Amino acid sequence: MITNDRRPKRYPPPEFPPRRTALFARTPPAIFPPILGLLGLAGAVRLALGRMGWDQGLADLLAGVAVALWLFATVAYLAKVARRPGVVAEDLRVLPGRSGLAAMSMGGMVTAGLVSAYSTPVSAVLLLASLAGQAVLAGVLVRLLLGLSPEARLVNPTLHLSVVGFIVAAPAALALGWGWLAEALFWAMLPVAVVIWGLSLRQFARSVPPAPLRPLLAIHLAPAALLSSVATLLAWPEFGVGFAALGLAYAVLLLAAGRWVTQAGVTPMWGAFTFPLAALSTALLLAGGIWFWPGLAFSVVGLGLIPAILWWVLKRWPGGKLAAVTNAAEA
Secondary structure (H helix, E strand, O other): OOOOOOOOOOOOOOOOOOOOOOOOOOOOHHHHHHHHHHHHHHHHHHHHHHHHOOOOHHHHHHHHHHHHHHHHHHHHHHHHHHHOOOHHHHHHOOHHHHHHHHHHHHHHHHHHHHHOOOOHHHHHHHHHHHHHHHHHHHHHHHHHHHOOOHHHHOOOOHHHHHHHHHHHHHHHHHHOOOHHHHHHHHHHHHHHHHHHHHHHHHHHHHOOOOHHHHHHHHHHHHHHHHHHHHHHHOOOHHHHHHHHHHHHHHHHHHHHOHHHHOOOOOOHHHHHHHHHHHHHHHHHHHHOHHHHHHHHHHHHHHHHHHHHHHHHHHOOOOOOHHHHHOOOOOO
């Protein structure tokens, strides 16, 4: 006999006391982009002070704080992954998680470069581990994207971090004497960056990104700056100056459209401003000559802006507010 049961569904009774989230079980990947920005800023300040012949105490302090923050945040996220490895794929489904996880492995590459002057073995192990982590994340992301609908596979600036982010390892590779690796990364990442720029430009011409996602447009600056730095370090000045000019031109364009880009107000997406700013500062400082002074100016701006954004993001980590806003997965 068929009956029509109109009784409401039974839901489990509320837990009392309320269930507490396990330690680090909801670590949000959104903490990593501004930490990456601070790591890059430490390198830029070290370079600027060295070129001016000044004491590098401030740069060493920044580097120590940035490396400690990256290490703590990475341990926190790995603790989350240890509880449930599936959270990685879940975090990669959303843009804050996608950019954050790439920034985590890229931060390891920058850290490898910062510590190379103190311990070559530690730097080498960290660099290789970070490259392996970046490769795994890129592979999981590609597999995830292939399973999504065409609308969900639209090109966005975070692809630069996931796919072109390997170029961040080149300066550390040069510091370790692995010039072959730096050259291979440069030539491998250059066409990928150009393709993403081209696809993004075509997509931008068709549809303007919504206000909350506009800060991500700053990420397009990072590959130009990084390619410039690597080219300069490899003694290819034409490439170095060319990409530095491209990055500076795009930075001026972003500044001119600043009100439009920041229309949504301060959000965790502002972390996307930090590491491109640090990367551009480094590229211009390395280029030298007339490029040194804009690089120095951007470094000074970074000293104020990057720590401010980092603090704004990190203070929302405890209590789960940042995880909720960025849709971070829970282990």
